[in-house]
Amino acid sequence: MPNGSARRSGIALTERQKIAWLRLIRSDNVGPATFRDLINHFGTAEAALEALPELSRRGGSSRSFRVATVNDAERELEAAHRFGAVFVGIGEPDYPPALREIDAAPPLLAMKGNRKAATRPSLGIVGSRNASVSGAKFAAMIARDAGTAGYVITSGLARGIDTAAHRASLRTGTIAALAGGLDRPYPPENIGLLEEIVSGEGLAISEMPFGWEPRARDFPRRNRLIAGASLGVAVVEAANRSGSLITARYAADFGRLVFAVPGSPLDPRCHGTNDLLKQGAIVTTSPADVLEALAPLSRDDLFSRPRSDVEVKKPAVEEMRPGSGTPADGDRARIVEALGPTPVEIDDVIRHTGLSASEVHLVLLELDLAGQLCRHGGNLVSLVPAA
Template sequence: MPDGSAGRTGIALTERQRIAWLRLIRSDNVGPATFRDLINHCGSAENALAMLPELSLRGGATRSIRVASTGDAERELEIAYRHGARFLGIGEPDYPPALRQIDGAPPLIAVKGNLATATRPSIGIVGSRNASISGAKFAAMIAHDGGRAGYTITSGLARGIDTAAHRASLQTGTIAVLAGGLDQPYPPENISLLDEITEGAGLAVSEMPFGWEPRARDFPRRNRLIAGISLGVVVVEAAERSGSLITARMAGDFGRLVFAVPGSPLDPRCHGTNGLLKQGAIVTTGSQDVLDGLAPLSQLDLFGGTVVEEPEWTGGGMLPPDDDDRSIVVSALGPTPVEVDDIIRHTGLAASAVYLVLLELDLAGRLHRHVGGLVSIAMEY
């Protein structure tokens, strides 16, 4: 039976902090990495909110940055409560422990259902929406056996393989990750399934605002959460260039195990999974392949790792970089992603100055962030 941790750890946000965190992550140009950098530089979300306009203008913004209001945050919290949901911060005890360790983990997620499900080691199961009968049965078998072994089963509530995985783990615990807000589940035919999940042993998770209808570009973000929550991802059936392969690639980037079920070369639904096997994914012909592969990982302390916290703030801080320093950093950047450490070595500037210039550029919409902490300049600006 996987353990994952000797015990849950973390510090609960106050209601005032939760409102400030929600305002900050809902403000323009503030993503997870920017959120973390703002907390590190400003000391708290409240201080960061006050400094957003100045920081973005120093980065070269041509218009005022939109800062989410207290009223907006309070309304979203109220909508969450009316739906039986709440927001979890990355440093709180019930936040999924494996998710908090990934690069760019969401500082806040909306959750509804059984919170105990979130803190157990998880197996991700993804695959074709147009699943075959045998593919759906295989996904259900993995989910059922994984659940009985003590794992939570995580998937994306889609048709086909996702649906089979969720249904097979309703009794043991499953996490449905949504591409839209928790009140905008997709597809519509799985609304009743989502109700079964959240009213039973499962949990619904989203990083998107309530009322947000999922769009095509939101599904890769959902896939990132599936990969981040899971210790390993099982791909049962996947066509070439499918969303399931995006999930598998992200899982590999996060250091997770990737399992692939071999299929007929004549079935287009298996071309992606067979390709994963050629790239080194673990051959999976039964549940034991997954359980054996994950056994060493499931005993690790999942509750360690980097956590965004609000440190004691003294009101101090370094002076802002001057225009010459900004010009040096901007000149060092190009359209090709580079490591921040390389920028520091190339420019000879203090690390704190480089990080602050990058933060200013980010808030001004002039910086692109990439996987692995790489950055590039937005040339179209």
């Protein structure tokens, strides 16, 4: 059973580093995985920023590449300050320890509320927006008992199960992961709930820019935050092809526990959870099922190893070294020829071409920044299909 104490390790970014990191992640075609590879290759965000236009050109882009400016970053930092929020980097003490460990974790999170909640062990709870009375009641039971046991409850501020989980854990601590900017919560009817969360023991987090209105394609990123920040995810009522099942899939990919509450086969809201049980999810008929399974994962030292202020997860095979030479045109062509519309493992591309990991990753960066590369889970990449 966790004691609820915060696990805080890491080194704070300087103001200059934070501005550079914010500029890099807000530049064209730079997502978390690209950010990681750029830092690993160039050593600092400042050096990576200088290289972006040339990398994009070498990747085949014919248009001007937009690099976020210092003024852009300073304006967003000021917007966060006015809103009562801060940006926390992946190597800083208040970054969620479990989220830090996933592949391509967000380099920066916007946070508002009690940041100590981010460093405590978390249980994710998700489910149907049109929840049944019994489903909402059971989600609240899990949230209440887990909160009493020392866990923070992480969910997505949606209607139904999410709302029930957040409300049941207001006193013990809850994290709302948002699909849009912190200043653009969704749905509107839960704005009051969000205010209760951030004014008490809870926290709101987002990887999206301030002012960003959430779109349908942003919600899977929100679901990824929930799964990544949690030791396990409990799914209470989920229809087939629902966002809750996306969260469960992310949780399984990250090696997290997946709990599913069985339901009537006649209720479409339970089809997804029942399928999760067939796939090996933990049968959950009481909060005790969750707490017993989480207990071995809840040591205070589980994610306590320190990181430097610029360290992010490195490629598994070979670290890309700052200052590596530019691949020859023939080598670049070999890498591009090895790719196609079907996702392949980067390690397989390295073996197939016989080139170094550093060269392959640099060419992938060029293609990525030019908008020619798709990144998939499990270290897979593919070329963007021709229009």
